[in-house]
Amino acid sequence: xxxxxxxxxxxxxxxxxxxxxxxxxSVWVELLGEHGLTLDRAAFLARAVGGTHAALxxxxxxxxxxxxxxxxxxxxxxxxxxxxxxxxxxxGAQDTxxxxxxxxxxxxxxSNSLRSRLHLKLEAAGLAGLVGxxxxxxxxxxxxxxxxxxxxxxxxxxxxxxxxxxLVVEDSVTGVTAxxxxxxxxxxxxxxxHIHPDGEAAxxxxxxSRILHTHAELREALGLSVPA
Numbered sequence: 001x002x003x004x005x006x007x008x009x010x011x012x013x014x015x016x017x018x019x020x021x022x023x024x025x026s027v028w029v030e031l032l033g034e035h036g037l038t039l040d041r042a043a044f045l046a047r048a049v050g051g052t053h054a055a056l057x058x059x060x061x062x063x064x065x066x067x068x069x070x071x072x073x074x075x076x077x078x079x080x081x082x083x084x085x086x087x088x089x090x091x092g093a094q095d096t097x098x099x100x101x102x103x104x105x106x107x108x109x110x111s112n113s114l115r116s117r118l119h120l121k122l123e124a125a126g127l128a129g130l131v132g133x134x135x136x137x138x139x140x141x142x143x144x145x146x147x148x149x150x151x152x153x154x155x156x157x158x159x160x161x162x163x164x165x166x167l168v169v170e171d172s173v174t175g176v177t178a179x180x181x182x183x184x185x186x187x188x189x190x191x192x193x194h195i196h197p198d199g200e201a202a203x204x205x206x207x208x209s210r211i212l213h214t215h216a217e218l219r220e221a222l223g224l225s226v227p228a
Contacts, residue, residue, distance in 0.1 A: 004223070007165040009100060010155045010184065012050075013111035013118060013135075015171040015192035017093045018125045021049055023083040028056075031076055037066045050172025052112045052138065052145050084117055089125035090191050092215025097130040099224035108134035110155040112145045112174075134158065147174045149181035156182070169218065173206045180207035187211070189218060 014020045025045045032039055037060070047059055053076075060066045100107045108131075111118050115137045122128040122135060136155045138145035145151055149163075156163040168179030168186045179186035188203035188211040200211045212218050219226070 006167040007161040008159045009107040010166050010168045011109050012170045012175045013109050018087050018121045019090050020087045027079045027083050050174030084120045087121040087124040095226045096215045099226050102227040106159040108155040110136045110151045146178035152179050152182040173202050176203050176206040176208050
Protein backbone atom coordinates (compact mmCIF):
# COMPACT_ATOMS: atom_id res chain seq x y z
CA UNK A 1 0.00 0.00 0.00
CA UNK A 2 2.81 2.36 -0.88
CA UNK A 3 0.44 4.84 -2.56
CA UNK A 4 -1.69 5.35 0.56
CA UNK A 5 -0.90 7.38 3.67
CA UNK A 6 -2.24 4.70 6.06
CA UNK A 7 -1.62 0.98 6.41
CA UNK A 8 -4.77 0.36 8.47
CA UNK A 9 -7.91 2.08 9.73
CA UNK A 10 -9.03 1.69 13.35
CA UNK A 11 -12.61 2.61 14.15
CA UNK A 12 -14.35 3.51 17.35
CA UNK A 13 -17.76 1.83 17.46
CA UNK A 14 -20.47 3.94 19.11
CA UNK A 15 -21.23 7.06 17.11
CA UNK A 16 -18.75 6.08 14.37
CA UNK A 17 -20.03 2.78 12.98
CA UNK A 18 -23.27 2.27 14.93
CA UNK A 19 -25.86 4.79 16.08
CA UNK A 20 -26.12 3.63 19.68
CA UNK A 21 -25.43 6.67 21.86
CA UNK A 22 -29.04 7.82 22.19
CA UNK A 23 -30.19 4.27 22.92
CA UNK A 24 -27.71 3.92 25.77
CA UNK A 25 -28.37 7.43 27.06
CA SER A 26 -32.10 6.80 27.38
CA VAL A 27 -31.56 3.58 29.32
CA TRP A 28 -29.12 5.19 31.75
CA VAL A 29 -31.18 8.31 32.43
CA GLU A 30 -34.41 6.38 32.93
CA LEU A 31 -32.82 3.84 35.27
CA LEU A 32 -31.00 6.48 37.28
CA GLY A 33 -34.29 8.33 37.67
CA GLU A 34 -35.88 5.18 39.06
CA HIS A 35 -33.11 5.10 41.66
CA GLY A 36 -33.43 8.68 42.85
CA LEU A 37 -31.08 10.58 40.55
CA THR A 38 -32.69 12.84 37.96
CA LEU A 39 -30.27 14.03 35.30
CA ASP A 40 -30.68 16.11 32.16
CA ARG A 41 -30.35 13.85 29.14
CA ALA A 42 -28.02 16.21 27.29
CA ALA A 43 -25.79 16.61 30.34
CA PHE A 44 -25.52 12.87 30.81
CA LEU A 45 -24.79 12.32 27.12
CA ALA A 46 -22.02 14.90 27.23
CA ARG A 47 -20.31 12.93 29.96
CA ALA A 48 -21.08 9.45 28.66
CA VAL A 49 -19.88 9.63 25.04
CA GLY A 50 -16.60 7.74 24.72
CA GLY A 51 -16.44 6.73 28.37
CA THR A 52 -16.56 3.44 30.24
CA HIS A 53 -19.21 2.42 32.74
CA ALA A 54 -16.57 2.48 35.48
CA ALA A 55 -15.79 6.10 34.63
CA LEU A 56 -19.49 6.98 34.67
CA UNK A 57 -20.02 5.42 38.08
CA UNK A 58 -16.97 7.28 39.40
CA UNK A 59 -18.37 10.57 38.04
CA UNK A 60 -21.80 9.97 39.55
CA UNK A 61 -20.17 9.24 42.90
CA UNK A 62 -17.88 12.27 42.80
CA UNK A 63 -20.33 14.86 41.47
CA UNK A 64 -23.64 13.65 42.89
CA UNK A 65 -22.72 11.45 45.83
CA UNK A 66 -24.71 8.67 44.16
CA UNK A 67 -23.78 5.05 44.78
CA UNK A 68 -25.28 2.34 42.64
CA UNK A 69 -27.65 0.12 44.62
CA UNK A 70 -27.59 -3.65 44.65
CA UNK A 71 -28.98 -5.05 41.42
CA UNK A 72 -28.45 -1.83 39.44
CA UNK A 73 -25.78 -3.24 37.13
CA UNK A 74 -27.78 -6.40 36.44
CA UNK A 75 -30.84 -4.33 35.53
CA UNK A 76 -28.72 -1.94 33.45
CA UNK A 77 -27.12 -4.78 31.52
CA UNK A 78 -30.49 -6.35 30.74
CA UNK A 79 -32.03 -3.08 29.56
CA UNK A 80 -28.99 -2.19 27.44
CA UNK A 81 -29.07 -5.64 25.83
CA UNK A 82 -32.70 -5.11 24.84
CA UNK A 83 -31.98 -1.63 23.50
CA UNK A 84 -28.83 -2.62 21.60
CA UNK A 85 -30.63 -5.47 19.87
CA UNK A 86 -32.13 -2.70 17.72
CA UNK A 87 -28.88 -0.81 17.06
CA UNK A 88 -28.74 0.62 13.52
CA UNK A 89 -25.58 1.13 11.53
CA UNK A 90 -24.66 4.73 10.83
CA UNK A 91 -25.47 5.61 7.25
CA GLY A 92 -22.65 4.55 4.96
CA ALA A 93 -20.72 2.58 7.59
CA GLN A 94 -21.20 -0.75 5.85
CA ASP A 95 -20.13 0.76 2.53
CA THR A 96 -16.96 2.11 4.16
CA UNK A 97 -16.00 -1.29 5.56
CA UNK A 98 -16.78 -2.98 2.23
CA UNK A 99 -14.67 -0.41 0.38
CA UNK A 100 -11.73 -0.91 2.75
CA UNK A 101 -11.94 -4.68 2.31
CA UNK A 102 -12.08 -4.34 -1.47
CA UNK A 103 -9.04 -2.05 -1.42
CA UNK A 104 -7.08 -4.50 0.73
CA UNK A 105 -6.76 -2.07 3.63
CA UNK A 106 -7.00 -3.84 7.00
CA UNK A 107 -9.34 -2.38 9.59
CA UNK A 108 -10.45 -3.08 13.14
CA UNK A 109 -12.82 -1.80 15.80
CA UNK A 110 -11.50 -0.60 19.15
CA SER A 111 -14.27 0.25 21.61
CA ASN A 112 -14.68 0.98 25.30
CA SER A 113 -17.84 -1.15 25.18
CA LEU A 114 -18.10 -4.31 27.22
CA ARG A 115 -17.29 -7.20 24.89
CA SER A 116 -20.78 -8.72 24.92
CA ARG A 117 -22.36 -5.37 24.09
CA LEU A 118 -19.77 -4.63 21.41
CA HIS A 119 -20.63 -7.81 19.52
CA LEU A 120 -24.37 -7.39 20.11
CA LYS A 121 -24.26 -3.95 18.48
CA LEU A 122 -22.18 -5.16 15.54
CA GLU A 123 -24.59 -8.03 14.95
CA ALA A 124 -27.68 -5.83 15.20
CA ALA A 125 -26.20 -3.28 12.80
CA GLY A 126 -25.25 -5.93 10.24
CA LEU A 127 -21.53 -5.25 10.54
CA ALA A 128 -20.33 -8.35 12.39
CA GLY A 129 -19.55 -10.30 9.25
CA LEU A 130 -17.38 -7.50 7.91
CA VAL A 131 -15.48 -6.90 11.17
CA GLY A 132 -15.00 -10.57 12.02
CA UNK A 133 -12.59 -11.15 14.90
CA UNK A 134 -11.05 -7.69 14.58
CA UNK A 135 -13.15 -6.10 17.36
CA UNK A 136 -11.28 -5.17 20.50
CA UNK A 137 -12.39 -3.96 23.93
CA UNK A 138 -10.62 -2.98 27.17
CA UNK A 139 -10.57 -6.61 28.37
CA UNK A 140 -8.00 -7.27 25.61
CA UNK A 141 -5.59 -4.85 27.33
CA UNK A 142 -6.12 -5.56 31.00
CA UNK A 143 -8.98 -3.09 31.32
CA UNK A 144 -6.90 -0.13 30.14
CA UNK A 145 -9.50 1.49 27.92
CA UNK A 146 -9.57 4.93 26.35
CA UNK A 147 -8.31 7.61 26.93
CA UNK A 148 -5.22 5.43 27.49
CA UNK A 149 -3.47 4.42 24.24
CA UNK A 150 -3.36 0.67 24.93
CA UNK A 151 -6.50 -0.29 23.04
CA UNK A 152 -5.50 1.38 19.78
CA UNK A 153 -1.92 0.16 20.10
CA UNK A 154 -3.25 -3.38 20.57
CA UNK A 155 -5.58 -3.11 17.58
CA UNK A 156 -2.76 -1.90 15.34
CA UNK A 157 -0.49 -4.70 16.53
CA UNK A 158 -3.23 -7.25 15.84
CA UNK A 159 -3.36 -6.01 12.24
CA UNK A 160 0.40 -6.17 11.95
CA UNK A 161 0.96 -2.42 11.50
CA UNK A 162 2.64 0.31 13.47
CA UNK A 163 0.22 2.71 15.21
CA UNK A 164 2.10 5.53 13.47
CA UNK A 165 0.90 4.13 10.14
CA UNK A 166 -2.71 3.78 11.29
CA LEU A 167 -5.68 6.11 10.97
CA VAL A 168 -8.01 6.27 13.96
CA VAL A 169 -11.60 7.41 13.34
CA GLU A 170 -13.29 8.80 16.45
CA ASP A 171 -16.16 10.96 17.65
CA SER A 172 -15.13 11.80 21.23
CA VAL A 173 -12.33 13.61 23.01
CA THR A 174 -11.72 10.44 25.02
CA GLY A 175 -11.12 8.44 21.86
CA VAL A 176 -9.13 11.12 20.06
CA THR A 177 -6.87 11.39 23.09
CA ALA A 178 -6.30 7.63 23.02
CA UNK A 179 -5.50 7.57 19.32
CA UNK A 180 -3.07 10.48 19.52
CA UNK A 181 -1.35 8.93 22.54
CA UNK A 182 -0.91 5.70 20.57
CA UNK A 183 0.90 7.66 17.85
CA UNK A 184 -1.81 7.36 15.20
CA UNK A 185 -3.28 10.00 12.92
CA UNK A 186 -6.78 10.76 14.19
CA UNK A 187 -9.77 12.05 12.25
CA UNK A 188 -13.03 13.06 13.83
CA UNK A 189 -16.21 11.66 12.31
CA UNK A 190 -19.40 13.33 13.54
CA UNK A 191 -21.94 11.19 11.71
CA UNK A 192 -24.05 9.84 14.57
CA UNK A 193 -27.68 10.77 15.10
CA HIS A 194 -27.02 12.35 18.49
CA ILE A 195 -25.74 15.87 19.04
CA HIS A 196 -22.03 15.45 19.58
CA PRO A 197 -21.27 17.08 22.92
CA ASP A 198 -17.56 17.39 22.25
CA GLY A 199 -17.96 19.21 18.94
CA GLU A 200 -15.44 19.96 16.23
CA ALA A 201 -13.36 22.43 18.23
CA ALA A 202 -12.94 20.03 21.14
CA UNK A 203 -11.89 17.16 18.87
CA UNK A 204 -9.36 19.37 17.09
CA UNK A 205 -8.03 20.59 20.42
CA UNK A 206 -7.57 16.97 21.50
CA UNK A 207 -5.52 16.27 18.39
CA UNK A 208 -7.88 15.37 15.54
CA SER A 209 -6.24 16.57 12.34
CA ARG A 210 -9.43 16.47 10.27
CA ILE A 211 -13.19 16.55 10.90
CA LEU A 212 -15.67 14.74 8.67
CA HIS A 213 -19.44 14.50 8.91
CA THR A 214 -20.44 11.47 6.81
CA HIS A 215 -19.02 8.13 5.77
CA ALA A 216 -19.18 9.34 2.18
CA GLU A 217 -16.76 12.13 3.13
CA LEU A 218 -14.54 9.61 4.88
CA ARG A 219 -14.38 7.34 1.84
CA GLU A 220 -13.62 10.30 -0.41
CA ALA A 221 -10.83 11.43 1.90
CA LEU A 222 -9.34 7.93 1.76
CA GLY A 223 -9.80 7.61 -2.00
CA LEU A 224 -12.12 4.63 -1.65
CA SER A 225 -14.85 3.43 -3.96
CA VAL A 226 -17.75 1.23 -2.86
CA PRO A 227 -17.57 -2.10 -4.70
CA ALA A 228 -20.54 -2.99 -6.88
